[in-house]
Amino acid sequence: xxxxxxxxxxxxxxxxxxxxxxxxxxxxxxxxxxxxxxxxxxxxxxxxxxxxxxxxxxxxxxxxxxxxxxxxxxxxxxxxxxxxxxxxxxxxxxxxxxxxxxxxxxxxxxxxxxxxxxxxxxxxxxxxxx
Amino acid sequence: xxxxxxxxxxxxxxxxxxxxxxxxxxxxxxxxxxxxxxxxxxxxxxxxxxxxxxxxxxxxxxxxxxxxxxxxxxxxxxxxxxxxxxxxxxxxxxxxxxxxxxxxxxxxxxxx
Numbered sequence: 355x356x357x358x359x360x361x362x363x364x365x366x367x368x369x370x371x372x373x374x375x376x377x378x379x380x381x382x383x384x385x386x387x388x389x390x391x392x393x394x395x396x397x398x399x400x401x402x403x404x405x406x407x408x409x410x411x412x413x414x415x416x417x418x419x420x421x422x423x424x425x426x427x428x429x430x431x432x433x434x435x436x437x438x439x440x441x442x443x444x445x446x447x448x449x450x451x452x453x454x455x456x457x458x459x460x461x462x463x464x465x466x467x468x469x470x471x472x473x474x475x476x477x478x479x480x481x482x483x484x
Numbered sequence: 485x486x487x488x489x490x491x492x493x494x495x496x497x498x499x500x501x502x503x504x505x506x507x508x509x510x511x512x513x514x515x516x517x518x519x520x521x522x523x524x525x526x527x528x529x530x531x532x533x534x535x536x537x538x539x540x541x542x543x544x545x546x547x548x549x550x551x552x553x554x555x556x557x558x559x560x561x562x563x564x565x566x567x568x569x570x571x572x573x574x575x576x577x578x579x580x581x582x583x584x585x586x587x588x589x590x591x592x593x594x595x596x
Binding site: 378382398401443445447453454457458 | 590
């Protein structure tokens with residue numbers, strides 16, 4: 355039973371990260387519309403909706419994890435983004451670029467899993483945008 | 485690519501500065517619960533984040549989708565240095581290692 359809830363918490367955290375990764379998808383769609391056109395405003399507004407949902411999920415997710423661990427998991431967002439890049443935007447990606455993304459992911463994990471929670475937990479939890 | 489690249493760096497400078505403003509406010513004493521949110525630092529912080537979001541949207545054309553997304557972790561590095569300067573927080577060896585991995589990843593991503 356306990357094991358199941360650990361897995362459940364982990365999945366919940368990943369869903370929060372997935373939702374966060376959708377923010378850049380909205381931003382990219384906004385960029386395909388003229389500045390301040392209805393389409394632009396729609397997708398820019400959608401970013402706030404996505405970030406709002408993310409903030410609600412994140413607040414629940416971090417109840418079950420050390421903030422540093424939760425933060426390190428945000429690196430997974432880059433994997434989701436690679437999927438969106440392929441599925442939604444049909445942008446090809448080279449092996450070198452995948453390696454670059456994996457290195458950045460490793461950097462985010464190393465930076466945030468340090469002793470005592472690293473990259474100033476308090477500093478970053480406020481905005482939700484990081 | 486060049487203009488978009490530096491514009492994206494600038495957007496991350498704004499995002500990181502926003503976090504510093506929020507943290508500054510969190511460390512201050514406020515006269516009421518509402519004041520914890522409605523004060524110049526918090527409103528300024530979120531305004532900076534909103535401006536940063538607008539700037540990011542302009543960067544997609546030059547950098548592509550992944551090119552933008554991969555640059556967001558720069559804000560972690562900037563927060564690390566700003567926190568050191570403003571709040572005197574420690575920069576550990578591990579954070580430096582993480583920073584080097586992030587920067588190395590960016591170089592690999594953009595150079596090849």
